[in-house]
Amino acid sequence: xxxxxxxxxxxxxxxxxxxxxxxxxxxxxxxxxxxxxxxxxxxxxxxxxxxxxxxxxxxxxxxxxxxxxxxxxxxxxxxxxxxxxxxxxxxxxxxxxxxxxxxxxxxxxxxxxxxxxxxxxxxxxxxxxxxxxxxxxxxxxxxxxxxxxxxxxxxxxxxxxxxxxxxxxxxxxxxxxxxxxxxxxxxxxxxxxxxxxxxxxxxxxxxxxxxxxxxxxxxxxxxxxxxxxxxxxxxxxxxxxxxxxxxxxx
Numbered sequence: 438x439x440x441x442x443x444x445x446x447x448x449x450x451x452x453x454x455x456x457x458x459x460x461x462x463x464x465x466x467x468x469x470x471x472x473x474x475x476x477x478x479x480x481x482x483x484x485x486x487x488x489x490x491x492x493x494x495x496x497x498x499x500x501x502x503x504x505x506x507x508x509x510x511x512x513x514x515x516x517x518x519x520x521x522x523x524x525x526x527x528x529x530x531x532x533x534x535x536x537x538x539x540x541x542x543x544x545x546x547x548x549x550x551x552x553x554x555x556x557x558x559x560x561x562x563x564x565x566x567x568x569x570x571x572x573x574x575x576x577x578x579x580x581x582x583x584x585x586x587x588x589x590x591x592x593x594x595x596x597x598x599x600x601x602x603x604x605x606x607x608x609x610x611x612x613x614x615x616x617x618x619x620x621x622x623x624x625x626x627x628x629x630x631x632x633x634x635x636x637x638x639x640x641x642x643x644x645x646x647x648x649x650x651x652x653x654x655x656x657x658x659x660x661x662x663x664x665x666x667x668x669x670x671x672x673x674x675x676x677x678x679x680x681x682x683x684x685x686x687x
Contacts, residue, residue: 451493452500453537455482460534467534470527472511476504503530589640589671592680593657596644619651624659629668632684640671640680 449455459478460467483497510526632638640660647653660682663669670683 452497453534454541455479455497456500456530457534457538457541467538468531470531472504472508472527476501476508479504588673588680589657589660592641593644593653596641596647596653597650619655621655621659621662624652624655625663625668628656628659628663629684629686632669632682635684637672637681637683640682643682 449458456475456479459465459475459482460470463474463478465471465475480501483501486494486497507526507530628643631643643660644653644656647656660669664671668685670685671680672683673680
């Protein structure tokens with residue numbers, strides 16, 4: 438019984454894949470391919486291949502012919518009178534190999550991304566019903582009407598500047614006076630108490646009657662909070678008229 442040596446030839450995607458494999462296996466410089474060695478090894482692989490698909494096999498044979506042509510061209514002696522330096526016969530092959538290598542490794546990256554995506558699971562958003570149904574008690578834009586928050590802010594800044602101007606530069610330096618803590622909740626109650634029995638109160642006047650800068654700030658914040666919870670509403674009877682605060686409490 439005859440003992441036959443059997444070996445398996447690795448499968449390659451095409452002739453460029455085989456060439457790239459040989460270059461990497463032998464650690465050849467892809468920009469300076471030893472064409473004699475690479476051609477011999479390539480032909481050995483092709484001779485060992487048993488490919489039934491003639492279309493695929495023909496691609497490998499075309500590359501074999503290309504390598505033999507490059508090999509023959511490099512072996513031809515150059516004419517001494519040739520002054521113009523000819524392009525390296527391997528240049529086109531190197532370009533094709535580099536392009537193939539780029540796409541090959543890009544396909545590896547895409548495959549890894551596909552595998553990673555296959556391990557990711559997504560779920561639909563599950564927002565609690567009480568969150569979906571939540572609505573603000575009142576939209577500040579509804580109670581402001583035609584007046585804008587920018588207008589309120591402008592008046593607030595004007596009053597703040599005047600409050601600073603009223604500071605006595607001499608008396609303000611007499612010792613240290615501890616500021617009384619002012620709570621926004623207390624100021625809200627104070628504003629509501631001030632408005633009881635009144636048809637309305639002037640926004641600017643309310644700020645200007647505050648004794649200190651801190652009082653102006655807290656008063657302004659209290660007004661915004663009262664608007665938010667729907668206890669007061671503001672109106673402006675004319676385009677450049679005063680802003681009036683009305684109470685909505687029964």
